[in-house]
Amino acid sequence: MVGLATKDLVETGVSAGELIAGAARRLGGGGSRDPELAQAGGPDGGQLEAALDTAREDAGRMLGDL
Numbered sequence: 820m821v822g823l824a825t826k827d828l829v830e831t832g833v834s835a836g837e838l839i840a841g842a843a844r845r846l847g848g849g850g851s852r853d854p855e856l857a858q859a860g861g862p863d864g865g866q867l868e869a870a871l872d873t874a875r876e877d878a879g880r881m882l883g884d885l
Contacts, residue, residue, distance in 0.1 A: 820850070820874065822857045829854045833881050842874040 820842055822835035829835075836852035839859045843850045848861020861870075 820859050820870070822850075822859070822874075824855055826855065828882075828885075831885055833885075838878055838881060839874055841877050842870040845870040845873050 820839050822839035824833045824835040824838065834852075834854040834857075836850065836854060836857040839850055839857055840852075843859035843861055845863075845866050846859075846861025847863040847866070848859060850859020851857045
């Protein structure tokens with residue numbers, strides 16, 4: 820997976836790394852922590868749908884706080 824946060828969002832505390840960290844854990848893996856552009860993955864591809872749901876929920880939570 821790839822997460823992206825624009826500079827203006829990063830300035831408000833949004834992090835691409837945090838955005839996809841939970842999803843990567845659902846896949847049994849991990850990823851980079853770069854605040855603007857992060858990549859992640861894991862070996863359990865069968866959990867992809869759940870991982871994407873997690874990423875959507877985390878994004879909603881992060882962006883809802885702005």
